Amino acid sequence: MSKKYFLIFSFFFLAGCEVQESKNIYKPPQELEEFKNIYELVAYSNDQIEQIKIKLQMFLQKDKINLEEPISINFNVEDIPSYIDCGFMNDEIYVDYIERIFGTKLKADVDIKLKNADKGVLFEKFHIKYTFTSKETGTRWRFATNKSKDLLVGNPVYDANPYRKCLSKNTLENEIIKYFSL
Numbered sequence: 001m002s003k004k005y006f007l008i009f010s011f012f013f014l015a016g017c018e019v020q021e022s023k024n025i026y027k028p029p030q031e032l033e034e035f036k037n038i039y040e041l042v043a044y045s046n047d048q049i050e051q052i053k054i055k056l057q058m059f060l061q062k063d064k065i066n067l068e069e070p071i072s073i074n075f076n077v078e079d080i081p082s083y084i085d086c087g088f089m090n091d092e093i094y095v096d097y098i099e100r101i102f103g104t105k106l107k108a109d110v111d112i113k114l115k116n117a118d119k120g121v122l123f124e125k126f127h128i129k130y131t132f133t134s135k136e137t138g139t140r141w142r143f144a145t146n147k148s149k150d151l152l153v154g155n156p157v158y159d160a161n162p163y164r165k166c167l168s169k170n171t172l173e174n175e176i177i178k179y180f181s182l
Contacts, residue, residue: 071114083108130168139153
């Protein structure tokens, strides 16, 4: 084989082995309208107050509820994309992308402040803190109702944007309001 053909063959061989740059493109989620997490649950009768206590006992799996103390509830959420939005990687939901590559988990801590006022207001305000974790890397996004979180990722996969944003879809917030409505 002549030198000329050898050089041409070598060029095509090396060009074929060149590592192609990834075309992954991250698109952040759209911020939602502020969620009203101040909720008044009005109970006018003792029967309604007892009904709320029973719901709280069942919900928390406790024998007794003191309406004068704040309530904390911890959840491990299974259907993560239904509860949080972290945008897209290409056409794939970013939460699913992270689950496919690293595995994920989502923990939600709910704090409910109760108030026993003259007019019977019992449920005053609630706040949910989320922790979304990549199991393999240990990367955590911590955010809350009405407070999204931007996290600097170590390897932005050839993307000019090294930040990933996560926020609540307010699904759990709405489930809590629906659950405790009379």
